[in-house]
Amino acid sequence: MAMSGGVDSSVGAYLLQKQGYDVTGVYMKNWSEESFGGKFAKYCPWRKDLADVKNVCRILNIPVKVYNFEKEYNRKVINYFFEGEKKGLTPNPDVVCNREIKFGLFLNKALREGADMIATGHYTRRSREFKILNFKFKNKINHKNYKKIEIYKLYPAKDKNKDQSYFLCTLTQKQLAKSIFPLGDYIKPEIRKIAKQLKLPNADKPESMGICFVGEVKLEEFLKARIKEKHGDIISTEGEVIGKHKGLPFYTIGQRRGIEIGGGMPYYVVGKDLKRNQLIVAKGSHLPQLYSKSLLIKNMHWISGKAPRLPLSCQAIIRYRQDLQRAKISRSAGNLKVSFSSKQRAVTPGQFCALYEKGVLLGGGEIISQ
Helix, strand or coil, X not given: CECCXXXXXXXXXXXXXXXCCCCCEEEEECCCCCHHHHCCCCCCCHHHHHHHHHHHHHHHCCCEEEEECHHXXXXXXXXHHHHHHHCCCCCCHHHHHHHHHHHHHHHHXXXXXXXXXXXXXXXXXXXXXXXXXXXXXXXXXXXXXXXXXXXXXXEECCXXXXXXXXXXCCCCHHHHHCEECCCCCCXXXXXXXXXXXXXXXXXXXXXXXXXXXXXXXXXXXXXXXXXXXXXXXXXXXXXXXXXXXXXXXXXCCCCCCCCCCCCCCCEEEXXXXXXXCEEEEEECCCCHHHEEEEEEEEEEEXXXXXXXXXXXEEEXXXXXXXXXXXXXXXXXXXXXEEEEEEEEECCCECEEEEEEECCEEEEEEEEEEC
């Protein structure tokens, strides 16, 4: 069981234990005071989190291990994040961390050490279904060979406010075959209640709101560790220069706070011009420039391992906790085009668009444009 020190994974370990699994708690040390040369040591919570994991494992009477993935996390997640920011994108490190670290390195190491499955505290539901394939031998036309294969599907969690299936949109059949999600049929208040009944020390521990594994450091401060300020003009949609920005990586589409343009109605970021180093803004919250009925995604990943027949009518979301939006998926010059039935606010390149059909998570891809 991947245990972060939080209440969700702690109760997840207990639920698995209750179901009869032989559980080992594993804390992934992906960040420490030494990361980034100690620049964010005061924000790094890993010592407290590991202590919480050990205390919970002691109460549950299960063994605990520590896996150190600091180098790999820096290379696969942090580098991805900064490279995207330098290109003017708004990357989603959580999706990449799940794919590369939790269901990549952690899964593989756990299996090598003798585990049958891994489990995480994600709020999502997994199902296993069987499909019968029929083959005909060339030399024996009348002889049929049947093969039963397993198909794994992901569904949103019971707790719609906590559902995290969006962050798992790039997982594969092999990863899902070896993964369990014990919290999928629970709502958060139930998890808190169980933790209190067990007298777990982290029963009331607040949600982590910081950067994944780093801590509650301000995003701008984190970005400045590797990205220098490169000031440029702030341009209105009418082409008027109305201010100066710190550098395009420090802003995202739809942003209002931190633009530092005073007076009257607030401005919102509606675009970036990398060639001219210009930040494009517009006045008001209901701006046509902030809304789009379509977007393009690249590197689309299908969880089933096979792309469905297109065009496809389904649902889509472009950010965590968004309500499902009706959409139609079609091909467009080597990428996929997602056309929505209603306009979407702040479509942000670098983020992921996840697709659903009849409650099943089909997969997801990176947004490249409106």
